Amino acid sequence: MSGGSDSKKPDTNLDRAAQLLNEAEFSIALTGAGVSVESGIPPFRGPGGLWTKYGEPPLDGYERFISDPKRAWEELLKPTEDWLVGLRQTLGRAKPNVAHFSLAKLESLGAIGALITQNVDDLHRQAGQRELYEIHGNFKLLRCVGCSERFSFENFPIDVKSLPPKCPNCKELIKDDTVHFGEPIPSEILASCERVSERADCILVVGTSATVYPAAGFAVEIARRGGTLIEINPEPTELTELATIFLGGTASAILNDLSEKILRLHRPG
Ligand code: OAD
Numbered sequence: 219m220s221g222g223s224d225s226k227k228p229d230t231n232l233d234r235a236a237q238l239l240n241e242a243e244f245s246i247a248l249t250g251a252g253v254s255v256e257s258g259i260p261p262f263r264g265p266g267g268l269w270t271k272y273g274e275p276p277l278d279g280y281e282r283f284i285s286d287p288k289r290a291w292e293e294l295l296k297p298t299e300d301w302l303v304g305l306r307q308t309l310g311r312a313k314p315n316v317a318h319f320s321l322a323k324l325e326s327l328g329a330i331g332a333l334i335t336q337n338v339d340d341l342h343r344q345a346g347q348r349e350l351y352e353i354h355g356n357f358k359l360l361r362c363v364g365c366s367e368r369f370s371f372e373n374f375p376i377d378v379k380s381l382p383p384k385c386p387n388c389k390e391l392i393k394d395d396t397v398h399f400g401e402p403i404p405s406e407i408l409a410s411c412e413r414v415s416e417r418a419d420c421i422l423v424v425g426t427s428a429t430v431y432p433a434a435g436f437a438v439e440i441a442r443r444g445g446t447l448i449e450i451n452p453e454p455t456e457l458t459e460l461a462t463i464f465l466g467g468t469a470s471a472i473l474n475d476l477s478e479k480i481l482r483l484h485r486p487g
Contacts, residue, residue, distance in 0.1 A: 231463050231464075231465055232465060232472070232475055232476060232479060233479065234463055235448045235463045235465060235476060236476055236479035236480050236483060237483070238420060238446045238448065238462065238463070239324070239329045239330070239420060239422065239448065239476075239480060240329060240480055240483050240484075242418075242419050242420035242446060243419050243420075244331050244414075244417050244418050244419060244420070245329060245330045245331060245418060245419070245420035245421065245422060245446075246330060246331060246332045246333065246334065246414050246415060246418045246420075246421050246422070246436075247321055247324070247330045247332075247333040247334070247421070247422040247423070247424060248333075248334045248335075248336075248421055248422070248423045248424070248426065248433060248434075248436060248437055249321070249333065249334070249335045249336065249337060249342070249423075249424045249425055249426065249469075250335075250336045250337065250424070250425045250426025250427065250428075250433075251336070251337060251425060251426070252424065252425020252426060252451060252452075252469055253315075253317045253318060253321075253335075253337065253341075253424050253425040253469045254312065254315070254317075254318075254337055254339050254341055254425075255425070255468075255469075256315040256316070256317060256468065256469065256470045257312040257313060257314065257315045257318075257339070257341055258308060258311075258312055259305075259308055259309065259312050259339055260305075260308075261425075261427075262427075263427050263429070264427065264453070268301060268305070271301070272301045275399065276399070277399045277400060278399065278400050279398035279399040279400060279401070280398040280399060280400040280401035281400055283393055283398055283401075284363075284391075287381070287382035287391055287393070288381045288382055290382070290393075291381040291382045291383070292381060294394055295376070295378065295381075306357075309338075309339050309340075309357055312339055312341060313341070313344070314341040314342070314344050314345035315341075315469075315470050316470035316471075316473065316474050317424065317425070317468075317469035317470040317473045317474075318341050318342055318344070318345035318347070319345050319346075320470070320473035320474050320476070320477040321333060321342065321345070321347060321424075321473060321477075322342070322345045322346040322347045322348075323477045323481070324422075324473075324476070324477050324480065325347060325348060325349065326346075327477070327480055327481060327484055329477075329480045330422060331349060331414070331418075332349040332350075332351065332414040332418075333347050333349065333350050333351070334351045334353055334411050334414070334415070334433065334436060335350065335351070335352055335353065335354075336353055336354050336426060336430065336433050337352070337354070338352065338354050338355050338356055338357045338395075338396045339357065340356055340357065340358050343356075349414075351407055351410050351411050351414070352407070353397075353403055353407055353408070353411055353432075353433055354396065354397040354403075354433075355394070355395035355396040355397045355404075356395050356396070357371075357394070357395070357396055358370065358371055358372065358395075359371060359394075359395035360374050360383075360392050360393065360394055360395055361392070361393060361394070361395040361404065362385035362387070362388060362390050362391070362392055363390055363391045363392070363393055364385060364388045364389075364390025364391070365385060365387055365388040365390065366404055366405075366406065367385065367387055367388075368395060369392070371394070374392070403432065408432065411432070411433075411436060412436075415436035415439060415440060418440055418445060419440070419445045419446065420440070420445055420446040420447075420448070421436065421437050421440045421441075421445065421446070421447055421448070422448045422450070423437050423447065423448070423449045423450070423451075423457060423461075424449075424450045424451070424469050424473065425450065425451060425469045426451075426455070427455050427456070428455045428456050428457040429455075429456060434456070434457065437457055437460070438457070438460065441457075441460040441461070441462075442460075446462045446463075447460055447461045447462050447463075448461065448462060448463045448465065449461040449463070449464045449465065450465045450467070450469055450472045450473065450476075451464075451466070452466060452467060452468055453466075454466075
């Protein structure tokens with residue numbers, strides 16, 4: 219790497235992380251709620267977390283949906299719980315932040331080849347991420363539980379007098395694309411996540427407590443077979459002891475610096 223004034227800063231962990239990402243054969247990223255905190259969306263756990271504030275929701279969400287889809291749809295269209303109303307409004311207004319744009323830049327520089335996100339907020343897509351796997355779904359979409367076809371929530375014709383809506387193709391039940399507690403991850407998304415993580419020799423993990431599987435398991439697997447794990451988080455997590463490098467701080471600040479460093483590795487001078 220040649221020397222702009224920045225390269226002289228003793229920011230060794232960041233320099234090393236940039237180097238490792240640059241040298242990897244195939245790197246992927248795994249993101250969680252922390253990347254969207256700076257877009258105004260609260261995380262789930264920890265300070266300011268939704269579940270810290272309101273308690274964890276029931277763990278049988280999918281079973282409830284399937285056993286009474288009409289009621290689940292009524293709740294989806296007109297939520298009665300205040301926190302859910304607030305969250306919907308926040309998601310609707312949120313815009314990608316520097317962290318999302320930096321990850322898209324890392325992809326366009328070839329430093330990451332795919333991104334798995336646990337977030338349903340659509341912000342990676344809005345930031346221009348292309349090889350994107352939304353393992354917990356996307357709040358702007360609906361999905362057929364039968365044929366798995368996805369539809370835009372906004373444009374799907376919903377007759378409130380005849381809930382739940384049915385798939386125009388296979389007539390099966392339509393639900394929101396967001397993966398509920400107890401719901402299997404849609405198989406094609408899971409297969410894609412497995413495919414890219416099996417191929418990866420490096421993973422950049424950003425803004426996740428790494429407590430939810432299978433998502434966290436991709437990082438664990440890559441680290442266990444000797445791959446590089448770079449973690450970005452203001453706090454240590456369950457993954458930190460497996461990390462090759464832990465970069466403590468916010469997603470936007472660190473990803474911005476990291477993408478700048480990688481850009482310089484590509485365009486020295
Ligand atoms: P969590 O709320 O569990 O963790 C958020 C993480 O973001 C924590 O480790 C924070 O320290 C970190 N964080 C906070 N602010 C940050 C910032 N500005 N920059 C970077 N990191 C920051 O969220 P997830 O790990 O995403 O699943 O949760 C995983 C899954 O748990 C969610 O996808 C959700 C839930 O069950 C479903 O709803 C299916």
